[in-house]
Every structure is written in C-alpha cells, then in structure tokens.
Amino acid sequence: xxxxxxxxxxxxxxxxxxxxxxxxxxxxxxxxxxxxxxxxxxxxxxxxxxxxxxxxxxxxxxxxxxxxxxxxxxxxxxxxxxxxxxxxxxxxxxxxxxxxxxxxxxxxxxxxxxxxxxxxxxxxxxxxxxxxxxxxxxxxxxxxxxxxxxxxxxxxxxxxxxxxxxxxxxxxxxxxxxxxxxxxxxxxxxxxxxxxxxxxxxxxxxxxxxxxxxxxxxxxxxxxxxxxxxxxxxxxxxxxxxxxxxxxxxxxxxxxxxxxxxxxxxxxxxxxxxxxxxxxxxxxxxxxxxxxxxxxxxxxxxxxxxxxxxxxxxxxxxxxxxxxxxxxxxxxxxxxxxxxxxxxxxxxxxxxxxxxxxxxxxxxxxxxxxxxxxxxxxxxxxxxxxxxxxxxxxxxxxxxxxxxxxxxxxxxxxxxxxxxxxxxxxxxxxxxxxxxxxxxxxxxxxxxxxxxxxxxxxxxxxxxxxxxxxxxxxxxxxxxxxxxxxxxxxxxxxxxxxxxxxxxxxxxxxxxxxxxxxxxxxxxxxxxxxxxxxxxxxxxxxxxxxxxxxxxxxxxxxxxxxxxxxxxxxxxxxxxxxx
Amino acid sequence: xxxxxxxxxxxxxxxxxxxxxxxxxxxxxxxxxxxxxxxxxxxxxxxxxxxxxxxxxxxxxxxxxxxxxxxxxxxxxxxxxxxxxxxxxxxxxxxxxxxxxxxxxxxxxxxxxxxxxxxxxxxxxxxxxxxxxxxxxxxxxxxxxxxxxxxxxxxxxxxxxxxxxxxxxxxxxxxxxxxxxxxxxxxxxxxxxxxxxxxxxxxxxxxxxxxxxxxxxxxxxxxxxxxxxxxxxxxxxxxxxxxxxxxxxxxxxxxxxxxxxxxxxxxxxxxxxxxxxxxxxxxxxxxxx
Numbered sequence: 001x002x003x004x005x006x007x008x009x010x011x012x013x014x015x016x017x018x019x020x021x022x023x024x025x026x027x028x029x030x031x032x033x034x035x036x037x038x039x040x041x042x043x044x045x046x047x048x049x050x051x052x053x054x055x056x057x058x059x060x061x062x063x064x065x066x067x068x069x070x071x072x073x074x075x076x077x078x079x080x081x082x083x084x085x086x087x088x089x090x091x092x093x094x095x096x097x098x099x100x101x102x103x104x105x106x107x108x109x110x111x112x113x114x115x116x117x118x119x120x121x122x123x124x125x126x127x128x129x130x131x132x133x134x135x136x137x138x139x140x141x142x143x144x145x146x147x148x149x150x151x152x153x154x155x156x157x158x159x160x161x162x163x164x165x166x167x168x169x170x171x172x173x174x175x176x177x178x179x180x181x182x183x184x185x186x187x188x189x190x191x192x193x194x195x196x197x198x199x200x201x202x203x204x205x206x207x208x209x210x211x212x213x214x215x216x217x218x219x220x221x222x223x224x225x226x227x228x229x230x231x232x233x234x235x236x237x238x239x240x241x242x243x244x245x246x247x248x249x250x251x252x253x254x255x256x257x258x259x260x261x262x263x264x265x266x267x268x269x270x271x272x273x274x275x276x277x278x279x280x281x282x283x284x285x286x287x288x289x290x291x292x293x294x295x296x297x298x299x300x301x302x303x304x305x306x307x308x309x310x311x312x313x314x315x316x317x318x319x320x321x322x323x324x325x326x327x328x329x330x331x332x333x334x335x336x337x338x339x340x341x342x343x344x345x346x347x348x349x350x351x352x353x354x355x356x357x358x359x360x361x362x363x364x365x366x367x368x369x370x371x372x373x374x375x376x377x378x379x380x381x382x383x384x385x386x387x388x389x390x391x392x393x394x395x396x397x398x399x400x401x402x403x404x405x406x407x408x409x410x411x412x413x414x415x416x417x418x419x420x421x422x423x424x425x426x427x428x429x430x431x432x433x434x435x436x437x438x439x440x441x442x443x444x445x446x447x448x449x450x451x452x453x454x455x456x457x458x459x460x461x462x463x464x465x466x467x468x469x470x471x472x473x474x475x476x477x478x479x480x481x482x483x484x485x486x487x488x489x490x491x492x493x494x495x496x497x498x499x500x501x502x503x504x505x506x507x508x509x510x511x512x513x514x515x516x517x518x519x520x521x522x523x524x525x526x527x528x529x530x531x532x533x534x535x536x537x538x539x540x541x542x543x544x545x546x547x548x549x550x551x552x553x554x555x556x557x558x559x560x561x562x563x564x565x566x567x568x569x570x571x572x573x574x575x576x577x578x579x
Numbered sequence: 580x581x582x583x584x585x586x587x588x589x590x591x592x593x594x595x596x597x598x599x600x601x602x603x604x605x606x607x608x609x610x611x612x613x614x615x616x617x618x619x620x621x622x623x624x625x626x627x628x629x630x631x632x633x634x635x636x637x638x639x640x641x642x643x644x645x646x647x648x649x650x651x652x653x654x655x656x657x658x659x660x661x662x663x664x665x666x667x668x669x670x671x672x673x674x675x676x677x678x679x680x681x682x683x684x685x686x687x688x689x690x691x692x693x694x695x696x697x698x699x700x701x702x703x704x705x706x707x708x709x710x711x712x713x714x715x716x717x718x719x720x721x722x723x724x725x726x727x728x729x730x731x732x733x734x735x736x737x738x739x740x741x742x743x744x745x746x747x748x749x750x751x752x753x754x755x756x757x758x759x760x761x762x763x764x765x766x767x768x769x770x771x772x773x774x775x776x777x778x779x780x781x782x783x784x785x786x787x788x789x790x791x792x793x794x795x796x797x798x799x800x801x802x803x804x805x806x807x808x809x810x811x812x813x814x815x816x817x818x819x820x821x822x823x824x825x826x827x828x829x830x831x832x833x834x835x836x837x838x839x840x841x842x843x844x845x846x847x848x849x850x851x852x853x854x855x856x857x858x859x860x861x862x863x864x865x866x867x868x
Contacts, residue, residue: 369764371760371763371764395766398764398765398766399766401764402764403761403764405757405760405761406757407757410756410757410758411757411758411760411761412758413756413758413775413776413779413780414780415776415779415780416775416776416779420775421758424761424762424765424767425764425765425766427766468761471761471765475765
C-alpha cells in the first residue's frame, strides 16, 4: 500500500500548455484525492492527453507549460522539476499506461525482463533473481496465464490484450500513488477491453493508487471512474461525480456528447442525435427494429454446409457465398483466415458483420470485393461466379461493388485533390460527365461545393470519411461495403456519418455490408447481422433478436462485454464490492 | 456557447517549423545558390578568359586585377573557379539524371511486381552496387575516350542502384497504404497506380536522394579529374586545379586551397539542402489527422 497523507495526490492550478503557434490547454484546475478514480473525457484536440503528460513531465520539448502542478512525491512544481527528478518519479510514484502496448514495450527484450527492470531501477528489488521472482508474481496478478513461461517470451509473441496487461504490470510494479491511463483499451477488442478495464479498476483499488483514466468513450469512463471531468478545446467544461455529470449534465457540450454517443436514442425519423441537433423524443425506430424476415440461426456443429441468412433460389440474392475458405501459408505455418463461410445477401438488405480481430472480417471483405482469391469456395455476385469470370467481366462486376475504408487519413492519397480521388473509380466517361458525377456525390454527402479543389489534409476526419463515401458512391454501385467506417472517428462525428450512410443507403437503394466490432453501431444501421468468430459464422439473424437473445456463446460474451452507458451508471448505484 | 457540427472543421495550420531546421535548409540553399550563380554568370562573363595561357603573369598572389591570383599557367584563379563550377554542376546534374532514369523505374517495377521479378531486379542492382564507380570510369574511358562526359555517365550508372533501393522501399510503403487498395478496388491497373499514386508519393524520397547523389557526384568528379580520369586539362575543373596546384603546395598553397574550398562548400551546401528538404517534405508526406 502506498503511504499517503491527507493531501491530494494530484493538484493542478491554472495549467496552460502552448505550442509555438497556439495555446492548447487554457487554464485547467483539477484535484485527485488519494485512491480516487478520476476520469477525463474529451475528443481529439481537447487537450486531455497533454494535461496528463504535464503531470509526469512528459510534454514535448517544443511545448511550454505554465501553472502549478503538484503530484505527491515530487517536491515543488512538477513543471519545474528536472528530468533526473522526474525519471525517479516515473514508474515509482506515478506511472502511465499508453494506448498502444506494442510501442510501449521493447521488442528486443523478454517481457519478464522488462517488468523486472522497472523493479530493479527503482530499488524495489535487490538482486536480479529477486526481481525476476517478483516480476513473475506481478504477471500472475494481472491474470496472465502461465506467468512463469510467459515471462520468457517476447512482446510480438503475445496478443494485444496480453501486452497491455504486461504494461499494466510494469506500471503497478512499484505501487505508485498515481496511475495514469491514456486510452488504454481503445486499441483492444471489445471482450478483451472489458477484462482489462476490470483489471485496472480492481488493481488500482487494491493498491490504493489514484487513477486518472482518459478516454473519449463515455461508457468506458463511466465504468471505471468515480469522478469525471469533460474537456473541450483545452478547457474543462464540467466536473463532478460520474452519476451526476452523466444523468444531469449542465454544460451543453456534455449534453451533446452524451446524446451523440448514445446510439440508443433516435428521433422520430429514426435518426441519431448529433452534436448539432436537438432531439426530443426517444422513439426507438432503429433499423434493428424493422421486421426482418431473416431466420435466426446459430452454428450447429454437425452441419458444416450451413448457409446463413439463406435466400431462396427465386429470391433476389445479390451475393451468394458458399463454403468460402482462405488459408495463408507462411513457410510451414498455415493461418486460417476463413474456415468455410456460407451465407446469402438479399438485394436491398443491410447486413452487419460483427467480429473481433482475427475473426476473418477483413479476409471476407477482400473476397467479396474481388481483391483476393479464396483458397476454395465460391463467391457469386448477381449470379456470376467471381472465380470463373473473365477479366472484362470482373472489371464490370467490380464497378458494382464499392468499399468505404476504416481510416479516413490513410484511405485518401494525400497528393491528390479531392476531385481526382472521388473520380478515380470512373472510367469511360467524358470530362464533363465525370465532373457532373463528382459534383453530384459531393453534394450528396454534404460537403461544400469547393471541396473538389482542395486536398485531404485540409479536411477533418469526419469530412474525409465523407469524401471516402462520395468516392464509393460515384459509380452508383449495387453493393456498398463499409469496413469499420466510423471506428476511427470522434464520437460526436460518428453519429453524423452513420446518419449519412443510412440516408444514402435508402436514397441510392444500396445493399449494404457493414463490418464493425461495435454492436451499437451495427444495431443502428443494419436489419440483419452475422457474427464471425475465428473464421466461421457462429450466429446470424435479425439484429434486434440476435443482440437481445443471443444463442451462441461467443455472441453472448460479445454482447455482455460491450460497454453501455446506462449499464455503467446503474452499476454506480450498487455497492463497491460488487463491481 | 455555440456548438459546431465538426469540432475541428479544418485541421489547424501546421505548427511552425522549428527554427533549427529552417537554418539548415537556408544555409544549404545559399551555398548551392552561390555555386549555381557563379556557373551561370561564367557562361557570359568571367573576370578573365580562363583558357588562354599568359606565361608572363604566372603564380602571382592576390594582386591588382587578380582577386585570387593566377595559377601556374597564368590563368586567373577566380575565373577558373567559376568555369569549374559549371563543370561540377553539369556532371552532377547528368549523373543524377541518369541515375534517376535508370534506378527509379527499376525500384518501382521491382516492388510492384514482387516475386521472382523483384528478386532478379534487386540482385542485379546489388551487383551494380558492388562495382566501383572508379573502375567503371576507367573502363568506359578506355572504351569511349576519357573526359567529362564519360565520367558523368559512369557516375550516373554507379549511383543508379541506390536510387533503385530507395524507390523500391518507398514503393513498398505506398503499396501498403489503404488508398492503393481503394484504387485497386476501383478497378485501376498497376500502371495507373504507379503513375498516379506511387510516383507522387515517393517524389520526396527521390528528391532527397538526388541531392545526396549530386554531392557525391561533384566530389567524385573532382577526385576523378585529380587522378586524370575525368576532365582532361586544359579544361579547368576543380579537380584539375587540384592536380595543377599540387606541385606548388609549399610556395603557393592557395592554388590548392581555393578549389578545395569550392568543392567542400558545394558538397556541404548540397548535403544541407538535402537534409532541409527531407525535413520539410517529411511532415507533409505523413498527412495526419
């Protein structure tokens, strides 16, 4: 247990952080009491990470910080402390867990050695042997399986969730008074996230460490923190106990943020509340509620040829996939991307595909878009077998399928103007026709008329995703595949883009294949859902039914692990020990 | 309080470049600029005609009329330097051009083709890399006659492998980006992807490599000329000036210092320019949120 007095663990007064060109944090005041769990919420550019880095002396060299920052165990103002003082503080009195565990760990050092290193450096262990024993025990405390064996492995041999646990073990090794977590679970799968959050929460409590938890995800913060502060544009706009702030928000931004991240709340037209909309009623007329004739099937062990979401032979099936398999051979190792997937997609259907990393979602996408060939199995698009199609036919078929990718920054060529990006899929049209089409889709996605002349870096993330959508629509496709289209966007922008996709799907009569790991998002846009795990479909059926009455174990786990604001707030009403 | 639909509607203007980097670029640009200016001016005017011999005025130090003195043939050193600048720049430019034309398509083609084609091309490049440029110059000189042109071509061929390497790794990076996947999904073939996506995005890398190769070419030309395999006297290049001045090292050291200084400052300028260009182009190439 850390020995603390009654004084606050963290005390910040008037913190200002500036870059050479602009002020990024405009005077932040906050206190964290010993053992308290404090959540900091904000979107990109809000200054939440900078505030946290200031506490540990981790600000970039070009940034200047003024104000008073007091952290227990550090004499005087942290901002004035020397690097040598801070290097003795970090890892012992205060630790930080970052978002991406792979970059936080030394790839050339065994995992056990890295944990042992932090013990040795801060004088908590006297010898290598002692440090190693203590390290293995720590790995056990973060609930890693077979810790003695795992200690001898390298970071790349572990999964993302396991790596993050190692980082947490390193952070808590010396019983710090303050643990800072900067989006620690954002890069992890949903089921892993739930477990890691619980781990952080319980370990911090057991050791009496104060916790500063930073995230953009309201539900996640609500499940971990007792008090919360909301930041916008470098200022704290609201602060208070979690229950209070989330159920009775006072600041308009907090209200808007809650509305935008609550994908349960839609207005009478079935549209999500966005940051700039005022929504009144809470009628749930989500797509998930619309009657879907799809059968609710679950993977049966003895039916290998099971076809999910089957469309009868006379019906209009846009896509028929039978026993699709994809193996990747790397030397002696074989990785199974897809292990026999069979399903249909009806014209006009909005099908969601849910799965975690490694489930085969991306592989499936590449098969359907004819970007890759399966090892075996068939993909039939509008009745034509893709494998048997000739080059010319394949080209024509590709024109019927469009993809919207996940990362708005990476999916647009930074050297091309928007007009060229959007027009890229168009062929065989005159210049005037091309320009007309471009203008049409740019307007359809709600971008300003001068957008075609500009370059991607001049747009925000949400706008870039709109450009991506415009590019997907320009060929007037029949099938639109959206690969995690809102995962990389800020919460407040997500709702806008989802509304846009839903509107366009209706307007252009698109068949939609919506891939996501986020059940809330899928429930909003799709009437039918397919659950993928480990290269197989495990369950499929109408969205509402599958999510409320999951039949397969994996789906049940997934639904249970998804953080929901309402659940998290309800949990706050229950006593501490039950959490 | 007003709520904006998109909190960060347009990305904030890029942060001001740290002044350290600006100075590198500026210094490099100034140095190179001086050399280029001297070369250009020499096309129309030099203080004295550098070619004819004036035996009477040999080896004067800085005297009235000759800012930097004269050499062993009575030629004005300043004029010789200016003429030499022309040669250095010409050789550098030709070498870089040849290297780019040979190396970049090889690298891009290898990366995009992959498999056996890539292996064959890159191993061939490795063989070329192992071949010393000096040897190549001698061989070419023996076959086609020694001179500035032969040296330039030999240096160009010698620099091509590094361009191929750089182009290949740049292309591999670009090919792994999502916008290339998007282009393939949009039905675009490899030629289009190479022309519209790969080349513009590796341009920065190639430019930086060019400035480095340019500097090496200038240095190599001087070395070759000094050794007698490059520019042939009486055509004055900086290397030839070194060769001439060598015999008078004790009595008139400045005859060697001036061309040496010219070479050093040119190479320094080109390297700084390359560094500055790389720093300037790098953040823009990233794109970012």
